[in-house]
Every structure is written in structure tokens, then in C-alpha cells.
Amino acid sequence: MTPEVLAFVMFGVTIFVLLLGFPVALSLAGSAIIFAYIGDQLDLFHFAFLNLSPTRIFSTMKNEPLVAVPLFVYMGVILQRSDIAGQLLESMGQLFGTIRGGLGYSVIIVGALLAASTGIVGATVVTMGLMSLPVMLKAGYNPKIAGGIICASGTLGQIIPPSIVLVLLANILQGVNEEAAALTGNLAPEPVTAIDLFAGALFPGLLLVGLYLLWIFILTIVRPDDVPSMKDESVHAPSVGQLIGAVAPPLILIVLVLGSILAGIATPTESAAVGAVGAAVLAWRAKKFNFTLFKEVGIETVKVSSMVFLIIIGAGLFSTVFKGFGGDDVIAEFLRNLPGGAFSALLLVMLLMFFLGFFLDFIEIIYVVVPIVGPILIALGYDPLWLGVMIAINLQTSFLTPPFGFALFYLRGVAPADFKTSDLYSGVMPFILIQVIALAILWAFPGVVTWLPTTLF
Incomplete structure (x- = not known):
């Protein structure tokens, strides 16, 4: 058995173990250690290579941009628990x-405002599902349309910044750029930061909101008859003061x-x-903040x-280990020699990520797949910033695709x-199709992604 074959056996076993429901972080780390030991016994992999892992883990944990993850989580949870989102929905x-x-329009608009102020999918879906x-x-x-609207929004x-996905992607793309430079022998492209991805994802996020509203x-x-108006005579338009009081808090956070x-x-x-x-x-x-709320949010x-960080380590x-076996070299060679060149390579990678989204969470895909396929795609000439936003929108579908879409679980639970x-x-399903259409639009018009970062920075 060659090291490359063992790499793909490890990949297949890991996917199988994940589908059985084992914890993601332990599945990834456990598979890596077990197969590294097997490779060492077969003289296909030097187990001492894993000595580099503690250094890599430490550098990841002290990475300043990743500190934004718990802070954004804290912000999202406290907004959900303090009923600010509920007032906005009402x-x-x-x-x-x-x-x-009108109710469909309302849920999508509120989803966009919450996305721009929290970026936490679970909190948003649960809040809107309950209310x-x-x-x-x-x-x-x-019921089909109502459920689809809530999950999609x-x-x-x-994708709408600030987003944890974009923070994690920026962290990965910085290393991917350097590997792409090694493949081509050229200087590494300018590093893609979270700020770049935030600016690049803003218009694509608004594009998705517009497409959702168009569908309604x-x-x-x-x-x-499937999207009627409310017939309750008690329903009346809110006063200007009520509307400002509900909309102002998330808008203030968006500006801040x-x-x-x-x-x-x-x-x-x-x-x-x-x-x-x-x-x-x-x-x-809002008179919701007390010690109990502070404790629960913490x-x-x-x-x-x-x-999140355990998954990153795993x-x-x-x-x-996968790269130690040479699996990344096999994939790079395969993508480089595909008929159709760079277009076919990107199309295949996007289809693979879309398919994996049916079974895996976005964090696993970011930290397992992107480091493997990202360098070759950038080496083939794709802009790292544009590629990062395309991947982010593709990964967004993983929250909607059955049977393991997390948004589906969140809504089903409430x-x-x-x-x-x-x-x-x-x-x-219609919203998954809309996201595929959005990907096609961004592929045809990459300036939607690159114009704002180029203008600002």
C-alpha cells in the first residue's frame, strides 16, 4: 500500500465515522493519530512528524483574529437572550x-439585520422560529414556505458580515496563499484578511437578501394563497417611535x-x-441584563x-497527517490535469463542497477541505478573496441541505x-437553488465581490 492510498482510506474512514454521529473534533483527531500510527508501522509515515502539531496548535490558539470568534458568539447570544430580536420581529x-x-418579507429583513449585527445562525433561527x-x-x-423562509433567512x-465563517476562512486562506506560491514558484499573493472578506461578502450577502425577497x-x-396577508383586525402599523425603538438597537450594533x-x-x-x-x-x-443573564450567556x-476550537485542533x-501521506499532491495533480483546466477544477471543488455540506458542518469543510484544494485553485489563477467568498456562500448551503442541515435541526427543535x-x-429546496443561482452570478460577475475591497483598501 502506498502512502497516498492510505491518505484517502483515512479520509473515507473519517467521513464514515462522522456519519455514525461521533463527535467531530474527536473523529478528526482520532483518525489522524490512528492512521499516523498505522503509517509509521508500515514505514509510510514518520510518527515523529506529529511533533510539529503542538507548535501548530499553539500558534492557532494564540492567533489574534480568532479571538473574534468567542466575542461574536457572546454578542449573538446576549442579543437573543435579551429579546431585542423579538421586538424587531414584532x-x-x-x-x-x-x-x-408581508410576513415573509419581514422575516427575511429581520434575518438580514440580525446577520449584520450578530452572525449567529442558531440564535437567529431559534428566535424567529419561536416568534x-x-x-x-x-x-x-x-408550512413548507414558512419553514423555508425562516431557515434561509x-x-x-x-455570509453577511460580521461572520464567524469569514473569520475562520481568512485564517485558513493566509496559509493557503503561501502554499500556492510554493506550487507556482512565484511570490505569495497579498494575504487575505477578515476585513477583506467582510468587505467582499457585503454585496453578495445583499444579493442573496434581494433574491430571497424576489422569490417571496x-x-x-x-x-x-400560500403567502396571505394577516387577517387579524388587531394588527396595525407600529408607530414611528415603536419602529425606531425596535430597529435602532441592531442598526447601532451594525454601525459599531x-x-x-x-x-x-x-x-x-x-x-x-x-x-x-x-x-x-x-x-x-432593555432592562434584561442581570447576573443570571450574564452567567447563562458566558x-x-x-x-x-x-x-469551534476543538474542531480546529482536530x-x-x-x-x-493527510499531507504527510502526500494526499494533497495527488489532489493537486488531479485538479491540474482535468479537461477544461481551471474552470473544471473549481467546478469540481464547488460540487464536492456542496455534496459534503449534506453531511458535514461548515467548520469541518473549512479546516479539512480548503487547506487541501485551496492552494491549487489559487495556483491556477483564481483570486483568493473571490474564492473565499465563493466558498463561504457554498458553505452556507450546508445549513440548509437535508438531512444534517443545522438550521433544519434548530427550527425542528422549536x-x-x-x-x-x-x-x-x-x-x-427553493432557497438552496437560489444560493446556487447566486454562486453562478458571482462566478459570471466577480466584480460584485472584488469592487468594494478594491475601492476601500
Whole structure:
């Protein structure tokens, strides 16, 4: 057996173990260590190579941009627990609820605002599921459409900055750039930072919001009975004061966090710290902040952040062993020799990531797949910034694709007992197609991604 064959056996075994439901971080790290030992016994891999792993883990853990992850998580959880999102949903529902499709418009707009102020998918889907799903079903919305709208709008936090996905991608792409330079023998491209990805993802995120809203508008024409207006006579438009009171808090956070990043005033880590403090201040202003909330938010933040960093460590071990076996060289050679050149290589990688999204979380895909395929794609001439945003939107579909889409799990957990899972799966299909259309638009018009970063920086 050759080292390259053992690399792909390890990859297949790891996917199988993940599908059995074992913890992701332990599956990645465990598979790496076991196969490294097997390779050492077969004299295909020097186990001492893993001595580099502690150094790599330490450098990852002290990476300043990754400090933004727990800070963004803290900000998102505190906004969810302080009911700021709930007030925004209620006001938007009153504002648009009297028009056909109005509740759908409201959920998407609120999802976009929450995405730009928190970036936490789980908190957004759960909040909107608890508050808007019963109202939409009572108003007569088709359960498939209602479920699809809530799940899709909740995933906007994956692409609209500030986004944890973009922070993690920026961390990976910096190393990928250097490997791509080694493949071509050229100087490494300019490093892609989280600020670059935030700016590059802003217009694509707004494009997705526009396509979602367009889909609701189309439904009001072709299937009006599935997206009716609210017939409750008690529903009335909110006053100007109520609307400002609901919209102002998330807008303030957006200006503080995203505005300071794009203006070059603060780094993503610094702006995340400001956002975390700002979210606490808004919760205090809403008279929701107390010791119990502080304790619960802290515990939840530690849980989520620990999960993310454990996966990063496990994926780092996996990547080290896979490359030690020479698996990355085989993939690079395969992609380089595909008929159709760079176009076919990128198309195949995008299809692979889309397929893996049915079974794996975005963090595993980022830290396992991107370090392997990223260098060769950049070496083939693709812009690292544009490639990063394309990958981010592709990974967004992993939250929607059955059977393991996390947004589906989140909504299923808070939906009424009579809400069918099959309706939920059917409802997200049009939005998955919309995301594929968005990818095609960005592929055809890369300036949608690159114009703003080029202009600002």
C-alpha cells in the first residue's frame, strides 16, 4: 500500500465515522493519530512528524483574529437572550403583515439585520422560529414556505458580515496563499484578511437578501394563497417611535461593528469586543441584563467557542497527517490535469463542497477541505478573496441541505409537534437553488465581490 492510498482510506474512514454521529473534533483527531500510527508501522509515515502539531496548535490558539470568534458568539447570544430580536420581529411583522407575503418579507429583513449585527445562525433561527412560525401558520402560510423562509433567512449570518465563517476562512486562506506560491514558484499573493472578506461578502450577502425577497414576491403572484396577508383586525402599523425603538438597537450594533471595520478604525477582533460590550449595554437598556443573564450567556459562549476550537485542533491534526501521506499532491495533480483546466477544477471543488455540506458542518469543510484544494485553485489563477467568498456562500448551503442541515435541526427543535419534517425539507429546496443561482452570478460577475475591497483598501 502506498502512502497516498492510505491518505484517502483515512479520509473515507473519517467521513464514515462522522456519519455514525461521533463527535467531530474527536473523529478528526482520532483518525489522524490512528492512521499516523498505522503509517509509521508500515514505514509510510514518520510518527515523529506529529511533533510539529503542538507548535501548530499553539500558534492557532494564540492567533489574534480568532479571538473574534468567542466575542461574536457572546454578542449573538446576549442579543437573543435579551429579546431585542423579538421586538424587531414584532415591529416588522406589524409593518408588513397587512400586505400579501408581508410576513415573509419581514422575516427575511429581520434575518438580514440580525446577520449584520450578530452572525449567529442558531440564535437567529431559534428566535424567529419561536416568534414568527406560529404567526405565519396562523395567518395561513403554507408550512413548507414558512419553514423555508425562516431557515434561509437565519443562515444569512454565514455570509453577511460580521461572520464567524469569514473569520475562520481568512485564517485558513493566509496559509493557503503561501502554499500556492510554493506550487507556482512565484511570490505569495497579498494575504487575505477578515476585513477583506467582510468587505467582499457585503454585496453578495445583499444579493442573496434581494433574491430571497424576489422569490417571496413571485410567490405572491403565482401562489398567492400560500403567502396571505394577516387577517387579524388587531394588527396595525407600529408607530414611528415603536419602529425606531425596535430597529435602532441592531442598526447601532451594525454601525459599531461592521462600520468600524470597513472604515479601517478597528480590526475585526477589536470591533467584536466593542460589539460584545454594545450588546450588553443594549440588554441593560432593555432592562434584561442581570447576573443570571450574564452567567447563562458566558456559559453558552464557552460551550460554543470550545466546540469551534476543538474542531480546529482536530482538523489541524487531520490535515497534517493527510499531507504527510502526500494526499494533497495527488489532489493537486488531479485538479491540474482535468479537461477544461481551471474552470473544471473549481467546478469540481464547488460540487464536492456542496455534496459534503449534506453531511458535514461548515467548520469541518473549512479546516479539512480548503487547506487541501485551496492552494491549487489559487495556483491556477483564481483570486483568493473571490474564492473565499465563493466558498463561504457554498458553505452556507450546508445549513440548509437535508438531512444534517443545522438550521433544519434548530427550527425542528422549536416548531410545533404537528409541523412535518418533510415539509421543512421541501421548503428549503427553493432557497438552496437560489444560493446556487447566486454562486453562478458571482462566478459570471466577480466584480460584485472584488469592487468594494478594491475601492476601500
